[in-house]
Amino acid sequence: MALKLKPFRNEPHLDFSVAENFKRQRRAIEEVRKRFGQEYPNLIAGKEVWSREKLRSINPAHPSEVVGVFQKATRRDAEQALQAAWQAFEEWKRVPAEERAQYLLRAAQEMRRRRLELNAWMICEVGKNYAEADADTCEAIDFLEYYAREAIRYAQPQPVTPVPGERNEYFYIPLGAGVIIPPWNFPLAILTGMTSAAIAAGNTVVVKPSSESPMMGWLLADIFRSVGLPEGVLNFVVGSGAEVGDYLVAHPRTRFIAFTGSMEVGLHIHELAAKPQPGQIWIKRTILEMGGKDAIIVDSEADLDAAVQGVVISAYGYQGQKCSACSRAIVDKAVYTEFVRKLKHAVKSLSIGDPAENYQVGPVISERARESILYYIRVGRTEGRLLVGGNAIADLDGYYIEPTVFVNVKPRARIAQEEIFGPVLAVIKAEGFTDALRIANGTIYGLTGSVYSRNPEKLRRAREEFHVGNLYFNRKCTGALVGGHPFGGFNMSGTDSKAGGPDYLLLFLQGKSVSEKLS
Numbered sequence: 001m002a003l004k005l006k007p008f009r010n011e012p013h014l015d016f017s018v019a020e021n022f023k024r025q026r027r028a029i030e031e032v033r034k035r036f037g038q039e040y041p042n043l044i045a046g047k048e049v050w051s052r053e054k055l056r057s058i059n060p061a062h063p064s065e066v067v068g069v070f071q072k073a074t075r076r077d078a079e080q081a082l083q084a085a086w087q088a089f090e091e092w093k094r095v096p097a098e099e100r101a102q103y104l105l106r107a108a109q110e111m112r113r114r115r116l117e118l119n120a121w122m123i124c125e126v127g128k129n130y131a132e133a134d135a136d137t138c139e140a141i142d143f144l145e146y147y148a149r150e151a152i153r154y155a156q157p158q159p160v161t162p163v164p165g166e167r168n169e170y171f172y173i174p175l176g177a178g179v180i181i182p183p184w185n186f187p188l189a190i191l192t193g194m195t196s197a198a199i200a201a202g203n204t205v206v207v208k209p210s211s212e213s214p215m216m217g218w219l220l221a222d223i224f225r226s227v228g229l230p231e232g233v234l235n236f237v238v239g240s241g242a243e244v245g246d247y248l249v250a251h252p253r254t255r256f257i258a259f260t261g262s263m264e265v266g267l268h269i270h271e272l273a274a275k276p277q278p279g280q281i282w283i284k285r286t287i288l289e290m291g292g293k294d295a296i297i298v299d300s301e302a303d304l305d306a307a308v309q310g311v312v313i314s315a316y317g318y319q320g321q322k323c324s325a326c327s328r329a330i331v332d333k334a335v336y337t338e339f340v341r342k343l344k345h346a347v348k349s350l351s352i353g354d355p356a357e358n359y360q361v362g363p364v365i366s367e368r369a370r371e372s373i374l375y376y377i378r379v380g381r382t383e384g385r386l387l388v389g390g391n392a393i394a395d396l397d398g399y400y401i402e403p404t405v406f407v408n409v410k411p412r413a414r415i416a417q418e419e420i421f422g423p424v425l426a427v428i429k430a431e432g433f434t435d436a437l438r439i440a441n442g443t444i445y446g447l448t449g450s451v452y453s454r455n456p457e458k459l460r461r462a463r464e465e466f467h468v469g470n471l472y473f474n475r476k477c478t479g480a481l482v483g484g485h486p487f488g489g490f491n492m493s494g495t496d497s498k499a500g501g502p503d504y505l506l507l508f509l510q511g512k513s514v515s516e517k518l519s
Contacts, residue, residue: 029356036124037066061363068125107224112141132317139481143196158171173509173510175256178203179205188216252276254273256508262291316360319401347405405425
């Protein structure tokens with residue numbers, strides 16, 4: 001009997017201004033803290049695998065706290081995980097799409113049941129506040145629900161042009177065994193999205209989570225294990241990119257790589273995957289979502305209060321550590337002075353502190369990230385005028401940096417061109433709307449952007465001329481919703497693989513045509 005599903009709907013976010021929701025989340029954090037420091041295995045062919053060398057996940061708000069201890073995989077482990085994936089693929093590829101979808105739907109239900117726990121681990125492991133963590137978990141649930149439906153849709157007979165005297169059909173088959181390399185900044189949502197898309201399409205995977213967020217990788221693997229996903233369909237190995245990641249990417253039996261992260265690493269993966277290895281019989285498919293230097297244009301006809309609010313949320317939500325974060329505000333000269341005045345007040349009013357206490361701005365992910373961001377702040381002091389922030393926060397126990405704004409920045413300045421991945425905003429003056437569009441398009445990236453204007457003709461122009469994969473009008477440039485805002489960018493922002501969109505599953509499928517001559 002066919003699986004009957006309601007139309008897809010996004011998972012509603014929790015409102016943590018409601019006292020009961022806040023208390024429940026605080027209790028969940030207290031519960032996961034009791035489990036800090038526990039050790040977790042890798043999972044290969046359904047078996048728990050332990051290693052001599054360990055990798056420790058730490059709390060960026062309190063670096064002395066070990067969230068969890070994980071097994072540092074060797075190349076031998078990676079080899080076994082890939083072989084296990086291929087072995088499982090022989091059966092998994094024959095499982096009907098509706099049955100594969102059921103595993104995703106059960107995993108979504110398990111995430112709903114464990115929602116506050118998942119939020120709590122994320123708050124502690126990567127430093128998200130309550131709302132950011134909950135939105136991440138909701139997006140993970142959305143991916144499971146959406147891709148379950150998409151897998152069923154793509155399994156339906158595809159239309160072909162009738163040919164007299166022949167019976168013809170066209171259908172999709174999976175690629176094989178691939179590697180999933182997710183980031184730490186959306187450690188559950190993007191991890192779940194890439195993994196579930198590959199699995200729903202009939203592939204098997206080796207998941208190598210970010211070394212900054214292995215707990216979230218473990219939790220997803222544990223959830224799929226708990227809903228009975230067959231052994232070997234999802235293999236989980238923690239390890240460094242240089243040791244395990246490169247080995248898997250270059251391996252002749254790796255069929256595809258799905259990656260989200262920096263441009264530098266993405267291009268390295270693309271180059272490594274493009275070189276055929278001895279014994280390789282296919283061109284590897286790379287599905288890459290990389291960085292951005294995202295801009296919000298504030299037009300002379302904008303609602304300035306709304307624009308300031310959108311810029312602040314986009315620039316400093318999760319400490320600016322989103323590929324979609326606003327790192328350039330391009331402001332018409334007619335409203336520049338007033339915008340800067342309002343922006344300064346809004347940024348100075350942000351609360352900074354431990355995400356476990358639900359402050360608006362928490363720590364950046366690591367000491368290395370903090371040092372990189374501080375380096376760019378030093379560069380910024382030579383390229384613009386420091387308006388707000390500019391310092392590490394020494395009296396907080398963690399990797400904290402003040403939300404920082406530089407004004408009077410030139411469009412070609414380094415802080416206006418290079419991805420910083422932290423709470424640093426460059427404000428650039430535009431001569432007019434045409435100049436603003438020119439500046440917005442004047443980087444190697446093309447991920448997200450936003451325009452604040454009350455003028456419909458200017459919005460029409462931006463729709464055609466602002467070259468980004470996700471463009472928003474009179475709202476923030478972060479917070480893409482599965483189904484509503486298929487996400488992925490142009491140019492050096494990636495392969496324009498639109499996650500959460502109607503063509504995403506095609507990246508994990510290949511088309512096959514069969515024709516039979518009738519007697």
